[in-house]
Amino acid sequence: MQFGKKRTTIADIAKASGYSKTAVSFAFNCPSRISEGARNRILEIAMKLDYIPDPSARNFSLGKQLTLGFLLPQGIETSLENPYLVEVIRGLGTVCQDHGYMLTVIPPLNDSIYEAVKNATVDGLVTMGYLMSDGVDRLVDLRAIPLVMIDGEESGGFLSVNIDDEEASYVQLENVIKAGHRKIAVITLSAPDLAAGDSDSGLVGRRLKGYRKACQKYGLNESDILFCKGEATFSSGQKAAQEIMLSDATCIVAMSDIQAYGAINALEKAGKKVPEDISVVGFDGIQLNYSGMTLSTIDQPAYEKGRIAAITMFDILDGRSVEKAPRVSFSFRQGDTLTQRR
Amino acid sequence: MQFGKKRTTIADIAKASGYSKTAVSFAFNCPSRISEGARNRILEIAMKLDYIPDPSARNFSLGKQLTLGFLLPQGIETSLENPYLVEVIRGLGTVCQDHGYMLTVIPPLNDSIYEAVKNATVDGLVTMGYLMSDGVDRLVDLRAIPLVMIDGEESGGFLSVNIDDEEASYVQLENVIKAGHRKIAVITLSAPDLAAGDSDSGLVGRRLKGYRKACQKYGLNESDILFCKGEATFSSGQKAAQEIMLSDATCIVAMSDIQAYGAINALEKAGKKVPEDISVVGFDGIQLNYSGMTLSTIDQPAYEKGRIAAITMFDILDGRSVEKAPRVSFSFRQGDTLTQRR
DNA sequence: TTGAAAGCGCTAACAG
DNA sequence: CTGTTAGCGCTTTCAA
Numbered sequence A, B: 001m002q003f004g005k006k007r008t009t010i011a012d013i014a015k016a017s018g019y020s021k022t023a024v025s026f027a028f029n030c031p032s033r034i035s036e037g038a039r040n041r042i043l044e045i046a047m048k049l050d051y052i053p054d055p056s057a058r059n060f061s062l063g064k065q066l067t068l069g070f071l072l073p074q075g076i077e078t079s080l081e082n083p084y085l086v087e088v089i090r091g092l093g094t095v096c097q098d099h100g101y102m103l104t105v106i107p108p109l110n111d112s113i114y115e116a117v118k119n120a121t122v123d124g125l126v127t128m129g130y131l132m133s134d135g136v137d138r139l140v141d142l143r144a145i146p147l148v149m150i151d152g153e154e155s156g157g158f159l160s161v162n163i164d165d166e167e168a169s170y171v172q173l174e175n176v177i178k179a180g181h182r183k184i185a186v187i188t189l190s191a192p193d194l195a196a197g198d199s200d201s202g203l204v205g206r207r208l209k210g211y212r213k214a215c216q217k218y219g220l221n222e223s224d225i226l227f228c229k230g231e232a233t234f235s236s237g238q239k240a241a242q243e244i245m246l247s248d249a250t251c252i253v254a255m256s257d258i259q260a261y262g263a264i265n266a267l268e269k270a271g272k273k274v275p276e277d278i279s280v281v282g283f284d285g286i287q288l289n290y291s292g293m294t295l296s297t298i299d300q301p302a303y304e305k306g307r308i309a310a311i312t313m314f315d316i317l318d319g320r321s322v323e324k325a326p327r328v329s330f331s332f333r334q335g336d337t338l339t340q341r342r
Numbered sequence C: 001t002t003g004a005a006a007g008c009g010c011t012a013a014c015a016g
Numbered sequence D: 001c002t003g004t005t006a007g008c009g010c011t012t013t014c015a016a
Helices: A010-017 A021-029 A036-048 A055-062 A083-098 A113-119 A134-143 A165-178 A203-217 A234-245 A257-269 A302-317 B010-017 B021-029 B036-048 B055-062 B083-098 B113-119 B134-143 B165-178 B203-217 B234-245 B257-269 B302-317
Strands: A067-071 A102-106 A124-128 A147-150 A159-161 A184-187 A226-228 A251-254 A279-284 A296-299 A331-333 B067-071 B102-106 B124-128 B147-150 B159-161 B184-187 B226-228 B251-254 B279-284 B296-299 B331-333
Touching (some): A010 A021, A055 B055, A067 A113, A083 A124, A147 A302, A159 A302, A165 A184, A165 A203, A165 A279, A165 A296, A165 A331, A184 A257, A226 A234, A234 A251, A234 A257, A251 A257, A257 A279, B083 B102, B113 B134, B124 B302, B165 B184, B165 B203, B165 B279, B165 B296, B184 B234, B226 B234, B251 B257
Parallel strands (some): A067 A102, A067 A124, A124 A147, A147 A159, A251 A279, B124 B147, B147 B159, B184 B226, B184 B251
Antiparallel strands (some): A102 B102, B296 B331
16 A cells, blocks of 8 residues: 555546546646647646646556666676676667667565566566576567567577677687687576576577687587586676686686676786787677787677667567567677787 | 567466466466466466466566666667766675665656656666756656665755765866876766756766865866866767867866777877877776876776665665765775876 | 446455 | 455546
8 A cells, every 4th residue: 555645636637627637647648639718727736736646556457667677687887897898788778768768777676586576566577688588488478578689699580680690619729720820618508597508499508519610610519518517697707717828728718707807807807918928809799908909709790689679678568570580790800819829 | 568478377277276276377477376386286287378377467466576676877879888877887786686686777868867767677776967847856756666876965964875066076187187197188077968067066066066166276277277068978078179179288087988989999099199299197097008008087986886786776676774875985086087287 | 437346466454 | 365456647448
């Protein structure tokens, strides 16, 4: 139940103005459907009585929230630390704004995606980097709200806005190999909260396939690569680098730029020079210009991904049929952190 | 009215299970208030019939949205381009997450703050850099939801989380003057959408007071300072710099780092060297490491501001009395972009 | 152009 | 422990 002093409601205005609730409702929403006299009178009374329609009741009645939800892959604290994610949000938000919508940022509530999805009062859900686990995809189904993924899985009939990750990671590793590196360490990503994170259809699975392809093509033994499990955070990159420094790897291949920056930070703290002592390649294309050098990375259009995801969502919400989300493009960007192995 | 196929409702479960709606409700919300048998039976049926309580109806009935709103000072596109703002959001979001709340980012809808506030289905509103104009403060009043400001006005009985802006801008300019600069250009900020943006109690007003004080203290003529109107965007900084280059100013003092970076960008494009040809000082303390140099700036705790604002908000929502928001501290940070005038 | 009244789906006071 | 029932505030159909 409500607490606090009672708000003025539509009924109060109806009574005070002598008109019906219908009229009051129209006065606010379809001014053309009542006479000008009635409208003026009603609005005047409303003004006098400090009345304003309650958006919550309105949304409930309408069955619309005028809000899109963005399901974060991690807690807010680390999510917003990642410029790649922020760019995605910026893209999403811009489209929302154009449609008169708001954007709700939804962290795993009580550490549970399930809980978060259950409680989200939104018209549609955009996820990033998730795989649909049994529980959650069923839940989304129950909620009967549309779902658009970013960096999601490519199978299972979900809509996901992706680059060609397999090809991209292939290109990423190819550049490393062509620079003469043979001792390579990879920092991986794990889909949050979902054991299936490494399944073939997931982001990590596709990336690994690309690496495998590159290995085959260039005669590298995949098992010679040092794989370090990580997540998309700065500190995860630092931690991985510390581990990698114990090996004889000459190049670190990160699945995310924020990891790459973390790795560089750890390397430099340990007195290593990048790229002289060890090269680093990232993935995403964020521009931090860490310690004055530019990162070699796979550049992907984060803002565009968000934009497209939101546009796709509104297509669905507006009843336009959507076959599948368009694929976006990437490119390799040569920076200072990857150099020919000497 | 709703569209699409009818959702399963609590009534369906009540009927199918043979229990009442109350029982069903309790089964989901206060499991302890019904017998275990009933609970199991109900949940089982619910599962079978794909039932899940509708959060919108629930929130409406409860009069709670479990969501905080953050009113953006500008459109999303430029807002999220500003790392200072992102840090604030990160602070806000972290606290929300801890409380099981979501965070809704609210751009001025249809370019109108009023409209945005009117439609926001949130339990509380955090604003940033706004002054309360007549319309909006009345509206917030009508909505009867608590409001906490960041970088807001210090008078008028509103709660605002601020640094001592007057002192900070004094220190900012003092450092410039002590470095020997006498020809100074200031890029100002204007409170969005509100004519009263430069009123004394607003952020800009307080900052200007600080500048005035510094001028008096060091025998500068305030009217010798070139004031350029701007807003907190990169491009605004670029534009201002172009104007300033036509003057004989030896130092640019920006009210926001993002402007400072924009200014540096424009200066370098025009062949000027920073700080050799012209110095630049920012305000906020964001770390972009633009073109390999660090910005001289006033460092203020963005994340902390967001955190405190959110904590204050929950204090209010939870009925703890709040006198006023605590003040946070700042410091001057010497970087590469401000140098002794030769 | 207008209004009565039936929802929307859930919560919770109250009575048993 | 359980059920009846009256809201919550707004929208909208339908008939006047």
